[in-house]
Amino acid sequence: MSLKYAAIRASFEALWLARLPSLIRLLSKSRGVIFTLHRVLPEPPADFSPNAILQVRPDFLNYVIERVRALGIDVVDLDEALRRLAEPRRGRSFIVLTFDDAYRDNLQYALPILRQHEAPFTLYVPTAFVDGTGQLWWQAIEDIIARQEAVAFTENGDTEYVDTSTTALKKDAFNRLYWQLRKLPEPQRLELLETFCAAYGYDLGKQCRELIMDWQELRLFAGDPLCTIGAHTVHHYELAKLPADQARNEMAQSVSVIEAQFGIRPAHFSYPLGGPLSCGPREFELARDLGFRTAVTTRPGGLYPLHLETPTALPRVSLNGYFQQRRYVDVFASGGLFTQLGRVMG
Incomplete structure (x- = not known):
């Protein structure tokens, strides 16, 4: 684990021991948190697994849902999240579960848990990956x-x-x-x-065909009322590196492909990689122009009513594979806390 993540873990421990997450949730104006997930796998990662940051165990995902509900936090979809931001007195605080990339293990390990808990979620799909021609x-x-x-x-x-x-x-x-x-x-x-x-x-x-669902498998998600299918470009390129026309086409074409496959036109979008090197004001404007109701980054923070002014630049909190201790879930669920820790986590 890098020094950066060691420092974050120490911060998590200190916050949990001081019982600060519950106090921050009480005092903060943050209404909720969007969680970022990628892979859900039961096997522990090997000693050399730098991408283990992208995977959580099924039992941890299960506990996250149980724990946030025990804390009085609802699990909602993106559209309900927007409604609650627009009406500050509407409902309780919330989390939104989002999964990037359409990994096959989401079908095997995540979907049964989500169905068991009747937990809504969003799956962001890079269409070339599902075609079996992507490059992970x-x-x-x-x-x-x-x-x-x-x-x-x-x-x-x-x-x-x-x-x-x-x-x-x-x-x-x-x-x-x-x-x-x-x-x-x-x-x-x-x-x-x-x-x-x-x-x-x-x-x-x-590799792509082994790790990512095909269109037939993905239909099991598209047909599930708990699932919102979102767009995630065609090729998973970092949009900020592309000419504007190509970036726009990556976004628009992914919507068209998903609509052709499922008859569903995605209204929600996830920027590949999602950090400052990968997307910025130009991409946020492209998402607005293309009519997306929301678009999510990977920049940490909670959700506030002011995010209704920038719905195509929403923050998310990563359910990081390095931090799967149950006591950390209270920290993850504190949107105001992650707003304050944004620079540390970025």
Whole structure:
């Protein structure tokens, strides 16, 4: 775990021990929290699993729903969240459950829990992923580095062989390659990723088809009254890196594909990656122009009535795989607390 996450964990412990979350919920004007989830898996991650941050256990998801309701917090969908923001005296405080990327494990492990609790949720779908042609590059580089004793990195035309024989060295290599890819324009990122995967015989298409639901599986979600299907672009590109026309097309085309598949036109959107490097005022305006009722980032914070003025730039709180202790759920459910901790968590 990095120093950043160690510091956050220490903050969680201190807040919980001081019983501050309940006090903040009482005093804060925050009405609710949108939770970000990705994968739901029962197996513990391996020692080298930098993407374990994106996965929670089924029992933890189950406890989150039970605990927030025990705290007097409702689980609502995005449209009800907007209504409660518009009418401050309407209903109790709330959480919204959102899942990004349409991972197949959501069908196997998350959906039964959500149905058991009759908990509404939103599933944001990147359509190329469901077509089986997406590139889950963050998982690909983890998988390659995990099985290699050394890897070759190419940067500015120079090739360097990097030792990955220990877990610590693998983590260093992953972080280096991850941020190299994040900083590149999308065409160069795709080129470097494909070169790297080809060098180690890694099939990106096969990986996508194994991890992500196909359209037939996704129909089980689209037909469930608890589920709101949201758009998440076509290719899961970082929109801020794209020309405006291409970014708009990524957003609009994903809506059209989902509508063609299910007869449902998504009114809610999630920006891929969702941080300041990935989306900003231009993307927020594009989402407004395309008619989305909401669009969510990954910038932490609670929801307040003032967010009705910027519904295409909503904050979310990640149910982080590094913080699955039950005592932390009270912290996660405190929107006002995450507004204050936003800089730490960002």
